[in-house]
Each structure stands twice: as C-alpha cells, then as structure tokens.
Amino acid sequence: MVRRTRFNDSDCPVARSVDAIGDWWSLLIVRDAFDGSRRFGEFQRSLGVAKNILTARLRVLVAGGILDVVPAADGSSYHEYVLTPKGKDLFPVIVALRQWGEGHFFEPDEPHSELIDRRRGRPLRALEVRSADGRRLDPDDTVVNKVDQPRTPAGTRPE
Amino acid sequence: MVRRTRFNDSDCPVARSVDAIGDWWSLLIVRDAFDGSRRFGEFQRSLGVAKNILTARLRVLVAGGILDVVPAADGSSYHEYVLTPKGKDLFPVIVALRQWGEGHFFEPDEPHSELIDRRRGRPLRALEVRSADGRRLDPDDTVVNKVDQPRTPAGTRPE
DNA sequence: CAGAATCCTATGCGATACTG
DNA sequence: CAGTATCGCATAGGATTCTG
Numbered sequence: 001m002v003r004r005t006r007f008n009d010s011d012c013p014v015a016r017s018v019d020a021i022g023d024w025w026s027l028l029i030v031r032d033a034f035d036g037s038r039r040f041g042e043f044q045r046s047l048g049v050a051k052n053i054l055t056a057r058l059r060v061l062v063a064g065g066i067l068d069v070v071p072a073a074d075g076s077s078y079h080e081y082v083l084t085p086k087g088k089d090l091f092p093v094i095v096a097l098r099q100w101g102e103g104h105f106f107e108p109d110e111p112h113s114e115l116i117d118r119r120r121g122r123p124l125r126a127l128e129v130r131s132a133d134g135r136r137l138d139p140d141d142t143v144v145n146k147v148d149q150p151r152t153p154a155g156t157r158p159e
Numbered sequence: 160m161v162r163r164t165r166f167n168d169s170d171c172p173v174a175r176s177v178d179a180i181g182d183w184w185s186l187l188i189v190r191d192a193f194d195g196s197r198r199f200g201e202f203q204r205s206l207g208v209a210k211n212i213l214t215a216r217l218r219v220l221v222a223g224g225i226l227d228v229v230p231a232a233d234g235s236s237y238h239e240y241v242l243t244p245k246g247k248d249l250f251p252v253i254v255a256l257r258q259w260g261e262g263h264f265f266e267p268d269e270p271h272s273e274l275i276d277r278r279r280g281r282p283l284r285a286l287e288v289r290s291a292d293g294r295r296l297d298p299d300d301t302v303v304n305k306v307d308q309p310r311t312p313a314g315t316r317p318e
Numbered sequence: 319c320a321g322a323a324t325c326c327t328a329t330g331c332g333a334t335a336c337t338g
Numbered sequence: 339c340a341g342t343a344t345c346g347c348a349t350a351g352g353a354t355t356c357t358g
Contacts, residue, residue, distance in 0.1 A: 005183065005351075012272045013260025014190050014253060020264060023330085024164065024177045031173050035303040040340050050332050055341060077338090078340055083298070086263055091298045092286040093259060094173060096251040101172025104245055105179060113171045114304045117290040124296065125289045127251040131276040132284050139242070139250045142283070144194040145273045164331075182350080199320050209352045214321060236358085237320055 011147045017093075020064055025049055026057050030066065030087060031094050038080040039072070066090070096127050170306045176252075179223055184208055185216050189225065189246060190253050197239040198231070225249070255286055 007015035021027050025047065032046050044054050058081060061067040066087040072078045083090075098115055106112050116123055129137045166174035180186050184206065191205050203213050217240060220226040225246040231237045242249075257274055265271050275282055288296045 007183070007187070011270065012190070013257045013264065015187060015260075016264040017256040017260035018183045018186060020260075023183075024166070025331090027177060028166070028174060031171070034298055034301075044340090050334095051341070052333095052343080053331055056331095076339080088298050089259055089262060092255040092288055093252065095288050096255045096286075097176040098172045100248055100252060101174075101176035101179075103248060105172065105175040111170065111306045113306050115301050116304055117294075117296060118300050118302045119294075120290060120292065122291045124301070125291050125293065127255075127286055127288065129251055129254050129286065130284045131279060132281045133279065134284065135276075135278075137276060137283065139193050139247050141277050142193075142274050143277045145275055147270045147272050184351090203320090210321070211323080211353095212351050215351090235319080 020066075021090075022057065022060050022064075025053060026061055026066075027094075027097075029054075029057055029061060030083070030090055033067065033081065033083050033087065034091065034094055038082060040078070040081075043081070061087075092127065095124065099124075099126055179225075180249075181216065181219050181223075184212060185220055185225075186253075186256075188213075188216055188220060189242070189249055192226065192240065192242050192246065193250065193253055197241060199237070199240075202240075220246075251286065254283065258283075258285055 007019040010016060010019075021030075028047055029043055032043055037043050037046060040054065040058070043049075043058070044051060047054070049057075058067065062069055062081070065084055067081045068084050068087075069079045070082055072080050095115065102112065102114075114123060129142075131137050131141075135141075166178040169175060169178075180189075187206055188202055191202055196202050196205060199213065199217070202208075202217070203210060206213070208216075217226065221228055221240070224243055226240045227243050227246075228238045229241055231239050254274065261271065261273075273282060288301075290296050290300075294300075
C-alpha cells in the first residue's frame with residue numbers, strides 16, 4: 001500500500017526532506033544538475049542508470065519542484081532539466097555530503113572530483129554549523145525540541 | 160550481483176557518501192542518534208521500522224564506522240549505539256537536510272521538531288557555503304573538476 | 319527489552335526492445 | 339538522441355514468532 005517507505009507525515013524536517021528527494025538516484029541527479037548536466041543523455045551517461053529509472057526520477061523531481069523542464073537550448077525538440085530555486089537550496093546538502101565523503105572515503109592522495117570556487121579555483125571551506133549569534137556548534141551543543149514538547153520545561157531531562 | 164545499487168567505485172565523494180550511508184533508514188537512525196537516541200528500542204519506536212530492518216541497518220552503520228556499540232549505561236546486558244567521530248561528521252549533512260525541509264515543507268506556522276542551540280535555546284543559523292577566503296558562494300559560483308580533467312586548462316569551458 | 323530467525327510480498331531497478 | 343513500454347529478478351522491508 002505504501003508506494004515506498006514514506007516519511008512524509010513526520011514532523012521532522014529531515015524526514016520530509018528525505019521523502020521529497022525520493023532516493024539516492026534522485027540525489028545524484030541533483031548533484032549532476034549542480035555540476036552542469038542538463039540533458040537526459042548527460043544524466044544517463046554520468047549515472048549509468050537505466051533509462052526508465054532516469055525517466056521516472058526526473059519526473060518525480062520535476063513534480064516535486066526541484067527540477068524544471070525547459071526547451072532545449074540547441075533548438076532541438078527535447079527538454080533540458082534545470083534546478084529550480086528550491087532545487088538550488090539543496091546546495092548545502094550536496095556540499096555537506098561531498099565534504100563528508102572527501103574526509104572519510106579517499107586517501108589523501110587519491111584523486112576525486114572536486115568542487116571549487118570558480119573565481120579563485122580553490123576548494124571550498126568546510127561547512128560550519130553555527131548558532132544564531134555565530135558561535136560554532138558541535139552536535140553536543142545542540143538539542144532537538146520534539147513537537148510534542150514545545151519547549152524544555154526548564155531544566156533539561158532529569159539526567 | 161550487485162547487492163543493492165552501489166556507487167562506491169565512483170570518484171565522486173557525494174556518491175561514496177551516499178553509498179556509505181546505505182539508505183534513508185540509516186540516515187534517520189543517524190538523525191536520531193544526534194537527537195539523543197542510543198537504545199535499540201528508542202530507534203525502533205522513533206522510526207517505526209521493522210526490527211529486523213533496524214538490526215540490519217545498525218549492523219551496517221557499526222561496520223561502516225558511523226556508530227559504535229558500547230555496553231548499556233544502565234548495567235543491563237544490552238548495547239547502546241553512539242556516534243563515532245566519523246558519524247558526528249555527518250552533522251552538517253543532517254542540519255542541511257533539516258534546514259531544507261524547514262524551508263520548503265512546512266507552513267510558516269506549522270509545528271515541527273526543531274534543532275536549537277542548547278546554550279541560548281534558539282534555532283541555528285542557516286548553513287552557508289563559503290570559499291576558502293570566506294566569500295559566500297552560490298551554486299553558480301562553483302565548478303566541479305572532474306578527475307579526468309585535473310584542472311581547467313586555463314579559461315573555463317568555451318561557454 | 320533487544321535481537322535473531324523465517325516467511326512473504328511489493329517494487330526498485332536493470333536489461334532490452336521499440337518509437338519519433 | 340530522448341524517451342516509452344515490457345519483462346523479470348533480486349531484495350528491501352513489513353509482519354510475525356521465538357529466545358535470553
């Protein structure tokens with residue numbers, strides 16, 4: 001009955017995001033879109049995914065407002081797929097995944113595709129989680145307010 | 160032959176990250192770990208996932224060095240699952256997904272679980288992608304160097 | 319409570335062939 | 339080249355039962 005594992009109804013934004021993206025293919029399609037891919041064939045060759053899967057994923061991404069379909073720039077009768085503003089807002093997600101991967105799955109000298117600052121040609125700064133007033137935050141410096149407990153009653157959990 | 164869709168051999172850090180995480184359940188387990196869950200039952204109730212799936216995912220996360228198994232703090236004979244440093248490095252990924260979800264899948268007044276700065280009790284600052292020298296970067300301000308083209312030959316692609 | 323062990327079904331996804 | 343249409347298998351993952 002459930003089309004796939006669905007998290008949509010959760011009150012957690014992470015769950016809804018995950019649900020909206022759909023699957024890993026979709027995320028890699030978005031990555032490719034950030035990397036400049038626009039055409040069906042570009043995605044297909046880059047990902048090596050079956051064409052029917054790609055078709056389905058593109059459709060879902062478009063329906064989800066992450067990609068937009070525009071007429072091909074070369075005048076052909078085909079489409080191009082471009083990121084919507086909502087899609088572009090996934091930039092930090094992709095960058096975060098990229099940096100995590102760079103840090104943990106490549107040898108120091110192992111070559112890998114690299115996201116660079118176009119202007120200076122240099123790699124990006126590592127993402128930093130910060131408080132509203134600008135302090136760097138580690139995971140332990142944060143807490144999650146569940147929705148059923150709108151605020152911590154005063155004094156955190158009786159640890 | 161392929162156990163699941165695998166992206167492991169890619170030279171793209173995003174693909175390797177995605178592959179290492181495994182699936183959405185795993186990511187939500189990590190989210191819960193950041194939120195303070197440690198016990199099997201906590202994850203299970205929070206996620207509503209089948210126990211065999213949870214068992215399998217926990218195992219993979221431990222094998223992948225994202226979670227660690229430690230003896231239960233309450234002296235029982237069970238385990239607790241805690242984030243390794245590598246797991247904690249996923250913090251920006253979770254935060255990025257959270258913020259994307261907050262921005263696009265909730266009405267302005269719709270309640271949702273919220274990650275807050277423990278010290279001030281306030282929501283976090285939005286993640287910002289920055290260059291090495293600190294400039295804010297939009298997607299269009301960046302380029303990806305594929306590994307087969309170690310550097311852009313001088314003058315970007317003939318656009 | 320924390321798992322392990324089975325069983326079963328829906329479906330993700332790859333492969334291939336067809337169309338315009 | 340950019341899809342659409344079919345087929346088929348592997349498996350993710352849900353439900354249930356059993357154990358220390």
